Amino acid sequence: MSYIRYANFYxxxxxxxxxIISSCExxxxxxxxxxxxxxxxxxxxxxxxxxxxLDSAAQIAIPVPEDVTSSAYMDExxxxxxxxxxxxxxxxxxxxxxxxxxxxxxxxxxxxxVAKYNLIPGPNDDGTYTLPNPADPGATxxxxxxxxPYAVRALSYLSVAQFDGLISAWHYKYLYNRxxxxxxxxxxxxxxxxxxxxxxPSEGAVVxxxxxxxxxxxxxxxxxxxxxxxxxxxxxxxxxxxNVNSDIAAxxxxxxxxxxxxxxxxxxxGMKFAQCPKPVSDSIKAAAFARFGWQWxxxxxxxxxxxxTPLFGRVQLWNIPTxxxxxxxxxxxxxxxxxxxxxxxxxxxxxxxxxxxxxxANFWQDGLGTYTxxxxxxxxxxxxxxxYSLNPLRTARVFAYLNMAMMDGGISCWDAxxxxxxxxxxxxxxxxxxxxxxPNFPSYTSGHSVFSAAGAEVMTYMFPExxxxxxxxxxxxxxxxxxGGIHWSFDATVGxxxxxxxxxxxxAVAQADGAD
Amino acid sequence: xxxxxxxxxxxxxxxxxxxxxISAQTVSDAIMMKQKEICAALxxxxxxxxxxxxxxxxxxxxxxxxxxINSVAAMAAIGLHNRVxxxxxxxxxxxxxxxxxxxxxxxxxxxxxxxxxxxxxILEKQLGAGKLALLATAGFSTPLTNYLSDYRPYSIGFGANxxxxxxxxxxxLDKGLYLRSSLAYLHRGQxxxxxxxxxxxxxxxxxxxxxxxxxxxxxxxxxWMLNYQLKVEANYVGLKSTSGDDVRPYNAAQPTNKVQFDxxxxxxxxxxxxxxxxxxxxxxxxxxxxRNTGKVTSFGAGLTYQFKI
Numbered sequence: 001m002s003y004i005r006y007a008n009f010y011x012x013x014x015x016x017x018x019x020i021i022s023s024c025e026x027x028x029x030x031x032x033x034x035x036x037x038x039x040x041x042x043x044x045x046x047x048x049x050x051x052x053x054l055d056s057a058a059q060i061a062i063p064v065p066e067d068v069t070s071s072a073y074m075d076e077x078x079x080x081x082x083x084x085x086x087x088x089x090x091x092x093x094x095x096x097x098x099x100x101x102x103x104x105x106x107x108x109x110x111x112x113x114v115a116k117y118n119l120i121p122g123p124n125d126d127g128t129y130t131l132p133n134p135a136d137p138g139a140t141x142x143x144x145x146x147x148x149p150y151a152v153r154a155l156s157y158l159s160v161a162q163f164d165g166l167i168s169a170w171h172y173k174y175l176y177n178r179x180x181x182x183x184x185x186x187x188x189x190x191x192x193x194x195x196x197x198x199x200x201p202s203e204g205a206v207v208x209x210x211x212x213x214x215x216x217x218x219x220x221x222x223x224x225x226x227x228x229x230x231x232x233x234x235x236x237x238x239x240x241x242x243n244v245n246s247d248i249a250a251x252x253x254x255x256x257x258x259x260x261x262x263x264x265x266x267x268x269x270g271m272k273f274a275q276c277p278k279p280v281s282d283s284i285k286a287a288a289f290a291r292f293g294w295q296w297x298x299x300x301x302x303x304x305x306x307x308x309t310p311l312f313g314r315v316q317l318w319n320i321p322t323x324x325x326x327x328x329x330x331x332x333x334x335x336x337x338x339x340x341x342x343x344x345x346x347x348x349x350x351x352x353x354x355x356x357x358x359x360x361a362n363f364w365q366d367g368l369g370t371y372t373x374x375x376x377x378x379x380x381x382x383x384x385x386x387x388y389s390l391n392p393l394r395t396a397r398v399f400a401y402l403n404m405a406m407m408d409g410g411i412s413c414w415d416a417x418x419x420x421x422x423x424x425x426x427x428x429x430x431x432x433x434x435x436x437x438x439p440n441f442p443s444y445t446s447g448h449s450v451f452s453a454a455g456a457e458v459m460t461y462m463f464p465e466x467x468x469x470x471x472x473x474x475x476x477x478x479x480x481x482x483x484g485g486i487h488w489s490f491d492a493t494v495g496x497x498x499x500x501x502x503x504x505x506x507x508a509v510a511q512a513d514g515a516d
Numbered sequence: 517x518x519x520x521x522x523x524x525x526x527x528x529x530x531x532x533x534x535x536x537x538i539s540a541q542t543v544s545d546a547i548m549m550k551q552k553e554i555c556a557a558l559x560x561x562x563x564x565x566x567x568x569x570x571x572x573x574x575x576x577x578x579x580x581x582x583x584x585i586n587s588v589a590a591m592a593a594i595g596l597h598n599r600v601x602x603x604x605x606x607x608x609x610x611x612x613x614x615x616x617x618x619x620x621x622x623x624x625x626x627x628x629x630x631x632x633x634x635x636x637x638i639l640e641k642q643l644g645a646g647k648l649a650l651l652a653t654a655g656f657s658t659p660l661t662n663y664l665s666d667y668r669p670y671s672i673g674f675g676a677n678x679x680x681x682x683x684x685x686x687x688x689l690d691k692g693l694y695l696r697s698s699l700a701y702l703h704r705g706q707x708x709x710x711x712x713x714x715x716x717x718x719x720x721x722x723x724x725x726x727x728x729x730x731x732x733x734x735x736x737x738x739x740w741m742l743n744y745q746l747k748v749e750a751n752y753v754g755l756k757s758t759s760g761d762d763v764r765p766y767n768a769a770q771p772t773n774k775v776q777f778d779x780x781x782x783x784x785x786x787x788x789x790x791x792x793x794x795x796x797x798x799x800x801x802x803x804x805x806x807r808n809t810g811k812v813t814s815f816g817a818g819l820t821y822q823f824k825i
Contacts, residue, residue: 025706026724108719115715122766123578141765301578301618350622355662362664362710369715369767379713379721426620433622435667485622 031108032382036100036192039391043515046393047171050513051164052318052400053261057171060257062250065176065200068184076244077185084188084241094236100192102204102233103162103395104382106211109229110158111371111378113219117146120368120440127302131275137220144219148447149312149410152374153271154218156318156407159399161214161262165206166393168254173198181244191240195391201250202243203392208233209255210262217263269316274309281306288421294334296423296442308441313415318404319505323415326501328494331422331444342488346425350433350485357483358435364448364480365436373448373477374406377455380470384463397515402458405506409454409499410447416498417442425485436484445495446487449478453499454506461507474499544698544734546649546686548637549595552825557591559797559818565810568669568769571762572807579619583669583810586610587628603633603653606660609672621670624663628673631657633680646689653682653700666709666725668769669810675707675771676727692740700732707771716761716772725771728760747785753801754778763808777806785820795820 047057054060066072087095098105121141123129130141137143144150178200182190197203212230216223234252237243243251276284289295298304313323320326332338349357366373381402385395422444426432439447456474460466478496481487510516549555566582567574589607596602612623633655640649657678659665665675682700704727712723733756738749760774781801788794797818803811 026722028706028724028726029721030719031721112715112719115713115719119765119767299618299620301581301616303618358664359710362666363712365711366713369764370711370713371719376713432620434620435622438620 032104032386034099034104034386035096037386037389038193039195039197039394040389041394042195042197042391043170043393044174045514046167047174049167049170049397049515050509051167052160052404053265054164054168054258057168060168060254062172062201062253065178065246065250068178073184073244073246076246077181077188080181080238080241080244081185081188083238084191087239091236091239094232095191095240098204098233098236098240100195100204100240100242101385101390101392101395102207102211103166103392103399104385105233106158106162106207106215107155107378107382107399109211109226110155110215111375113215113222114146114151114154114375115369115371117142117144117219118151118369118372120145120147123302129302129304134220134272142221146219146372147308148372148374148451149274149309149315149414150218150271151372152403152407152410152451153266153269153315154215155374155378155399156403157218157262157266158211158214159396159403160318161210161258162207163393163396163400164261165210165254165258166203166396168258169201169203169206169251170393172201172250172254173203176200178247180242182241188241190242192242197391199243200247201254202237202247203251204237204243205234205248205251206255206258207392207396209252210259213255213259214262217266265316270311270314274312274315276306276311278305281310284310284418285421288419292330292333292420294423295421296427298440299424299426299438300440304440307418308439309414310418310441313411313413313418315411317408317411319509320408320412320502323412326412326498326505327419328416328445328498331420331488331490331494334423334428338490339488342490343429345489346429346432346482346485349483353435353483360476360480361436361484364452364477365484366448367437373451374403374410374455376477377402377406377452377459380455380459380473381462384459384466388463388465394515397510397513398458398462401462401506401510402455404509405454405458405503406451408506409450409502412498412502413445413447413450413495414441416445417447420444422488422491425488432485434485436481436486438486443487444491445498446478446481446491447495448481449474449487449492449495450499450502452477453496454503455499457500457503457507458510461510544653544682544684544696544700544736546651546684546688546694546696547593548599548635548651549593549601549822551595551598553595553822554825555593555820555822557589557593557797557818557820559589559591559816561585561587561589561814561816563587563812563814565803565812567811569763569806569809569811570765570767574811577766579617580613580621580669581617582614584612584614585812585814599637601635603631603635603655605631611670611672613670624667624670624672626663626672627660628663629657629678630660631655643687645691646687646694649684649686649688651684651686653680653684655680655682664710665707665727665771666711666714668771671771674704674727677705679703680732682732692744694736694738694740696734696736696738698732698734702730702732704729709771714770714772716770726759727771728757728774730755730757730775732756743789745787745789747787749783749785751781751783752778753781760808769808773808775806775808777803777809779803783816793822795822 132143180199182188208230212226421442424443452474456470459470478492563585587607587609591605594602607628609628610625635653638650665671680702684698686696688694706724709723733754736751756776757774763769783799786796799816801814
């Protein structure tokens with residue numbers, strides 16, 4: 001009967017389909033795939049490293065710990081034995097998630113928040129634009145708009161505070177040398193690789209409090225989410241059997257102390273003035289026009305009245321004395337031979353776009369809705385910290401210098417952008433079209449180039465075994481903006497040099513901090 | 517006129533729909549080609565939108581102004597057997613924004629996906645004053661080129677494989693009026709972006725994006741006129757993704773978005789007696805409701821030619 005034959009045919013087709021479908025779908029990772037690990041070294045002298053914000057590692061006082069033979073400590077061990085046994089599956093998941101290097105997880109959380117808040121405010125119905133309001137973060141548009149300058153600044157404060165907090169923790173760890181609970185009491189099982197790191201104060205608690213405090217200051221609408229994350233991370237220290245209550249309490253004290261210092265600096269670093277009002281923005285533009293005879297204008301529909309953070313170039317630098325000393329030279333004037341050569345170059349990329357150029361433009365784009373270029377370099381720092389099994393202090397050091405160098409680079413870049421106020425390719429080349437979105441700020445120099453070169457210099461210093469890979473990536477990130485059609489090639493080449501110059505100041509500090 | 521003798525003279529078509537990167541070429545009519553008969557078709561479509569739904573919020577955006585989507589699709593319906601047809605379609609798509617716009621983005625163009633579908637007639641029987649027909653299709657589509665799906669709203673397609681299955685039920689009065697409806701499940705795979713981080717209600721550290729699968733429903737009322745030379749139809753098409761995220765405020769869409777729409781349309785097909793084998797097609801469609809898609813208006817025109825081998 002022919003119906004049966006058709007039925008077989010359909011069945012075969014359906015089966016084939018199921019086989020093909022089930023064989024080719026990929027897992028989609030949402031976070032770094034790593035578990036607790038043995039640190040490549042402990043940095044026992046880490047308490048002697050020079051902190052960034054603290055005057056000394058002992059600046060934040062914590063109580064002298066009870067002796068491990070004291071009854072108070074015995075009670076804590078009894079409590080820990082109970083907390084760390086018979087874990088629920090959620091508790092086990094939390095222990096596995098946070099690992100013995102929660103610095104990495106908190107950086108990952110920070111990047112996710114950057115991506116979540118990296119949304120440019122759209123126009124109102126009447127063609128005006130409303131800015132996010134830090135005094136009313138829940139209003140539309142939400143505060144913050146986590147653009148690259150905002151992101152690099154948030155990441156800087158997060159990692160600098162983590163770094164200082166951990167230097168302080170290391171100082172006390174090796175001052176008091178309280179062994180980890182499982183060494184004193186072998187009936188306590190520890191969930192993590194035993195690194196023999198003294199347990200008082202808890203480095204995990206320092207990181208939890210610092211991360212919660214700094215990220216809450218930067219992303220106020222996430223206060224509840226961050227509080228819950230920090231609570232879970234601190235609980236997981238007990239579920240994992242690695243810290244007793246007094247370890248955690250002392251860690252919290254350090255975390256609270258260093259967070260206050262970091263937040264005080266952030267409150268007065270000039271960022272609140274960076275998105276200046278239109279009259280100020282107009283005078284900056286007019287000054288550039290008077291100096292150079294050109295100006296950048298926003299071409300969006302409706303036009304945005306003020307570019308992105310015209311005064312970010314005046315924000316307090318970490319390691320460079322003055323922004324003027326790293327300001328790049330004047331770019332080629334429109335109409336000059338060098339400029340005309342660049343027009344030809346850009347038109348060639350646009351007209352003969354290859355798959356490779358397009359892929360590079362997209363890979364490094366890190367645009368709206370993503371973790372931004374500084375976020376991309378933080379991701380690399382996370383991945384290489386895992387690759388080299390860095391301890392939490394060493395990891396925080398990588399992030400701290402990386403983000404200070406990138407923020408200083410960003411400040412210098414923004415200084416150049418608004419000092420020179422150089423037009424974008426779409427401003428000057430008739431009928432020019434791009435494959436990347438043209439940002440709301442002047443062209444010269446390229447933020448991607450400066451951030452990436454500064455980031456690559458620090459990464460190369462921190463991971464010398466990796467050779468030239470970071471610098472190669474920085475060059476690719478720089479040229480990606482030219483392929484994308486939104487930057488001149490001199491924005492990229494000068495920006496790369498500017499990023500290197502800026503990073504040199506931070507690297508000089510790193511070289512002298514006692515860690516290497 | 518004996519309908520059974522005439523019915524082989526009409527082309528079965530794949531309907532195209534290029535609403536802002538949501539490509540779908542679906543077989544949903546009840547027409548079967550007889551064995552060794554082939555219908556070839558060339559269909560041009562022009563779609564455009566100046567409003568789109570960001571989630572469920574209908575808005576305009578000066579960055580993209582009006583997006584225009586032009587396509588030409590070559591299609592063939594091949595009678596492998598009187599009750600089994602193979603349908604093939606290949607569209608070429610071009611997208612761009614009207615000038616001036618605030619984004620200065622280059623549009624995109626290229627061959628999109630090849631769609632293959634097997635269509636089988638399961639049942640056809642006289643029921644009262646008409647005929648009841650039940651058909652099923654199983655289809656597959658895959659990108660023909662490495663076009664970038666992660667370039668909304670200019671992407672020419674969603675860039676992933678699709679496996680679909682559809683059931684079609686039609687009741688046609690012998691006098692020419694018919695009602696038809698079909699329900700399909702479109703299983704969509706993953707598409708590869710050129711970046712390895714994106715946000716989809718959380719971080720994703722991979723270039724691969726899940727393109728949401730979808731249910732697709734349509735309902736058609738049609739009428740054969742002028743002694744089976746002219747067919748007019750009014751139709752409704754609905755699509756509903758089974759997962760996915762919303763476009764975020766004033767942000768670009770991406771392939772992971774949850775797409776939904778209700779679309780109404782009308783079409784006319786003409787098979788003049790004086791040109792044996794030749795047919796013409798005109799249609800218009802309008803999205804009336806949607807989520808994460810352009811409010812697309814489209815017009816199409818095509819020629820069909822039927823021959824025996």
